[in-house]
Amino acid sequence: MVFLQGTWGTVKLFGVTLIGSLVLGTVLAAMRVSPTPVLRGAAAAYVNIVRNTPLTLVMFFCVFGLPFLDIRASRDSALNSFVLACVALIAYTSCFVAETLRSGISTIPVGQAEAARAIGLNFGQTLRFVILPQAFRTVIPPLGSVIIAMLKNTSIASAFNNRELISAMRGAIEQRGDITLIVILATAAAYLVLSLVLGRIFDYLEKKWVIVR
Template sequence: MGFLFEDGNFALFRDGFLQTIELSALSALLALLLGTLLAAFRVSPVPVLRAFGTGWVTIFRNTPLTVLFFAVTFGLPPLGVHFSHLVFAVLALGSYTAAFVCEVLRSGINTVPLGQAEAARSLGLTFGQTLTQIVLPQAARTVLAPMSSVFIALPRNSAIAGAFSVSELYSVQQGFSDGVGYSIFAIFFWVACAYLLISAAVALLFRFLESRLAVAR
């Protein structure tokens, strides 16, 4: 298993590890922002917005992530949209994950008593103000556990980006596998450890948030 510390191998592994973290972090940010917006659409009183949110969730949750990567990477450039491979990967992975974030948040919104929104409206708050100031803060505290599962899965899903010219851990693993004399078991061991480290960090972050924002029972 010492191949990792041979000349140049550690630098390649480190760069792939950092690229995976960057891709996961940017995708998570996009998914959180877009998922929150979609959740607002799903509970909006405007039929068009509800239909848009429902359509997005239905399409993206039922489309294989690999197909979505193909659609973004090879479908957008002919339309005049040109970004780096990393940005295309963030768009694909963030848009896909946003559908799951949306449904988790919507389930949290549904747990907030209806009287909360009715009281807010009686005070003259608009739908947007009620949602952002009253409903979402309460919903977010109740969905931390299922939301953690979504974001723990995200770094593992990012492995698909390696097949689309993004130099993350999967592509590094492929490069090592093509090398002469390297044990495939040693390669997968280190790659698995890297993904485990990222997932554990995400889990610890959400555990910390749960302890700080725990709802009194």
């Protein structure tokens, strides 16, 4: 029962972070290939700073640092911890999504963008309709790795007042110290199941969206 709640906590952190980091990562990747130097520079600076900071530190910053700047997500303590943990995970994961996507963009033949511009699409439309859909399809395998890493990274939120698999495991060990090893293995199994399901979804998408040139 505790484990089910814990798994649900992990899935919630994962789901919100997945959507948030895909959106922010796509925006960052678009900025990094934009013709405007200011946007390119800002995105590059953000990615280089956040990507090279340990996630634990990013989470410390969000959970304990932001309140000093009078930034709070909610008066409700549990919700506040959840939102701030998601913010940290999104901030961190989006860098990896952006870099993965950027590598995908660079594999798209330059003629695709030229053809798009030649029919009168502007930069944003060219990205949205021609470049990004193809880039996403080509980076599904490495993007899958980024997202599976993110799933496991949600465990760090357990140290910041979040209820998820690891905190459920700690609670279970405190109550039943005699089966510690089993509890740890069961937790690992829960992560394994979630990761394998994700892996299957990515395999499916990879086959479904394959682009023949």
